[in-house]
Amino acid sequence: MDPLSLFFLSVIFLISFPSAVYSFGYLKNEASGKKQALALSLLVLFVAAMVWVVAARNLVVFLVAWEIMSLVSYFLVVFDSTQEKSVQAGTIYIVMTHLGTAFLVIAFLIMSKYAHAFDFASVKAACALMPEKTKNFVFICLFIGFGTKAGLVPLHIWLPFAHPQAPSHISAIMSGVMIKTAIYGIIRFVIMLLGVDSIWWGVWVLVFALISCLVGVVYALMEHDIKRLLAFHSVENIGIILLGVGLAMFFLSLHLYYLAVLSMIAGLYHLVNHAIFKGLLFLCSGSVYKATGTRDMEKLGGLIKNMPVTAACFLLGAMAISALPPLNGFVSEWLTLQAFFLGAGNVGSAGKLFLGVGAGLLALTSGLAAACFVKAFGIIFLAKPRSRQAQNAFEVSFSMKLAQVFLSLLTVVFGVASGVVIKLLAGICAFVLEVDATQMNFSLNNFVLSPQPGNALYLSPPLLALLIVVFGVFAFLAYTFFGNRKVRVFETWGCGYYKLDSRNEYTATAFSKAFRIAFSFFLLPYRKTQKIRESFYHVKSFSYETHTTPVFRKYFYDQILKIVFRSAKFGRRMQPGSIHLYLGYIFLTLLLLLVFMHKF
């Protein structure tokens, strides 16, 4: 076990244990006893496969573990096999994941061809002697292979289908941990084994990471299904993690070792943070689903009254993913931004422009994520219930609450104790990048982060937390002593109308309308209206739907599918069912072989 594997191992267990605890409450009354046992054993197998993936020291072993992980997660996606949606999602998932594995196999075969062995040590030695062109080709194959698993745009297509269909504790593990194994793959195979020596590799990773950030968050804003929303946020956050990794590759090829270590720390920090808060959010959304039986945000609302613990946990997770201080998401995104800024000061003018634009886009992404979670929290937990199920919701069982509270505490701990975490990560990153990091200081006294040596630029999450608490206390005291304390219980002000019900409430669609218009060049929204009239003057019903065009699916995947189906139809003509024709094929093959033999 080297530090990198240990790091990923701890991330796996950090999320898997609470998820397993959660699953006891979640699956109760949901499935039969046999099916619960099956779920638990699949969960154990899934975690074991992931452990195996990060522990493997051999290309073939890695591939086998990788495949087991994919297959077990497929079974978990189609766990609720009575729903046709699950089966469909599973099919999309397994096709995409095998596409990725195919590229991995290509890359591994080329690597092992040069090494004449499969173990990492000899592969590493062989990769140093690989010609430039082959190296680039292997990099592209690895990037596509791992990018598919990570859910990078445009290979993300399976993620918003598969993650929501799995049971919620599995979604938490898949989104929190499984897609991170792809990051592990990129770090292990591209940075450590292959070795980065072209600048364009880092740029390439950065470009795709930025696209993933923006596309993920924009799609998440448009989503009303709470778990699909979270799945799109996974695309976004994988982008942010890869920004750190890509920056590390970029700086490594420019021999800016300090910056490379800093960016890698930012990437790995965001990785563990994302695992925590995305796991938390998926568990909370599972609780909401368990309590109300729906994942459609438009049918929820007012849950904070019936489910206070879940609401508090969801709020913490939402704040963390929106990068609000002093929670963990803030620290890692701040570090990534610092890496961008610090890098811009050390490269040429084109690099300055590129990194500047990257930092801007990252800031835009965080802003949009915050907007998205204002929508998610507001619509799900605040206001009046929008349906009977939401009205009758009740708080979930103890084991589920326990897992949620544990993970929400972690979001605070990883924010406040960032000085310690960053030191641990510095060691791992120094190992990964093969840089001596003993002279590099990223924090003062485990208390204040200081990523820019020389510049007086500090961040102290504990102090920040203290400041927030103190301000809060002061505000509360001021309110208690000087505020208007007379409490009046009255209906909410509703523009002078009375008898307002949930139908008058703001909806998720309405909230995201502004963003739909702002990003209409990409989302291509369209509307469908249908009037049913009794006569010209009397409209009996009027329906209005608004949709956005799934650009990647329509203009990329559907086109590919069309070509595949067309060629399959053409190929079918070869097989008309005539025995004579089949015999003729054999005969022709024989003749061709004879000619072939004659020629050579």
Next chain:
Amino acid sequence: MQAVILFGVLLSCPLMAIAKRAPALVRNFRLQSFFLFLATLSLGAGEGRVDLYIIAGLLFLLKVLLIPEILYRITRRIKANENIGLFINAQLSLFFVLGMMYAAWVFSKAMFPFAAVLKTTLLAAAFCVVLSGMFLMIFRISALAQIIGMLVMENGIFLLASTVSGGMPFFVEIAIFFDVFVSVVIMGFFVYQINKLFTHINVNKLSRLKG
């Protein structure tokens, strides 16, 4: 002597290609098998090997007497139609087989450029027999023609083995004879059943079974 026998084996190929009715096809097959028997016998006499005599005897018993007799019986039993049905008419089939003969000759010459002429010719003849068996299977409609085509191919392979490597091991040869005999019995039974079920044995109509 060898040349005459070889000529007989080769001659039976175009004869089979132009046969339009099942009895004619079976007769030509019997002719080919007989020449093959003669070839094996002369090889055995030349080398004085007992196992070759036994193989020749088996060949005569099975391929000249028994199998053609079974095939005759099938044609009589199903009686509906003696035509084997040609996808390609007799003249064109003849051209095809002659073309294949030439191709086999070119091929065997290319394969063993320095071998004796007799050996090359034998190889070419064997190839030609295999190819014409295949030809029968593809371009004839009746299931009976397919059985005979397969048997002709088997003859060709026998010839190939005995020319290239001086015959297969004795026990292998015996096993193959047994296989061929059993397969003819089974296929005959199937053809009979197919005829009973569909009132014909036209294989090209099997595509109707397709879903």
